[in-house]
Amino acid sequence: TFFRLPAIIVTLGTLDLYRGLTYIISDAKQIGRQFVPSTMKSMSQTSPIFGIPWIIFMSLGIAALTYGFVMHTAVGRQVFALGSNPVAAPLRGINVTRVTLLVFSLSGALSGLAGIMYASRWGFVNPSNTGSGFEFQVIAAVVIGGVSINGGSGSVLGTLLGVLLLGCVSAALPLLGIPGTTQSAIYGAVILMALLIDRAVRQQGIKGLSSRVSA
Structure with a gap:
């Protein structure tokens, strides 16, 4: 954000970086179900509501919160304005650096949550190909x-x-x-x-x- 680097290139570069670090930290070994916390496993268990897994309700809840943020907040409208025309956005009083950093931070946090859901769903993590x-x-x-x-x-x-x-x-x-x-x-x-x-x-x-x- 601060160095104005292309977002897609940085995303793909850090993807391989973090994947490599995961490979090193785990010593290239699969993290089995016995190492997954019970609270994480419970996320993928079925609920009493038509047997739908809790993870589905969590996903819909996150989507609803994201909708409210994007459509009904000033910052959400600034995100659209910045995406439409990043050159004209500062002329409208939008802090480009702050909004961009916020969007990337939220994206990273949601990606981490998606990783937790993935581990909950399958019960294990294989550093060599998980998320590939x-x-x-x-x-x-x-x-x-x-x-x-x-x-x-x-x-x-x-x-x-x-x-x-x-x-x-x-x-x-x-x-x-x-x-x-x-x-x-x-x-x-x-x-x-x-x-x-x-x-x-x-x-x-x-x-x-x-x-x-x-x-």
Whole structure:
């Protein structure tokens, strides 16, 4: 944030850094179920409400809080403004550094919580491949849900629908006999298609704005 480094590059770089540190700290050994705290295991247990796991309610609660933060707070509106036009945002009195740092901090905290949920769901952690490839699945899910890679547009509900759709596709592909390598190719194709569609929509919007101004 302070050095104005490209966020996506820093994210991927620190991803490999932390994965390597995890590999070193765990001595490349799988952390078995006996080492997972009982409180963490209880998160994935079924609730008395239609047998739905508690982890689902936690996820929906986090989504609801995120929706309230993004849509009904001044900081949430600043996040959208910053994503739409980071150059013009300071002219509107937005502290770019503070808002960016807040967003990255929340993203990191939620990623850590997702890791806890993952360990609760499966009951073990394998440092060699845990979470491997999730970064591309996340990108694919959010762009399917209508989030712009360039920032400034998107919604929590759209993201949830994107996650649900991608989850259904991920569950269906193995049943169709499609190998994991092909699934990765599909995720990549989805991301590229979303980028092309987003670019086309933005260009169409610019053309429409230009025509209204000239008229």
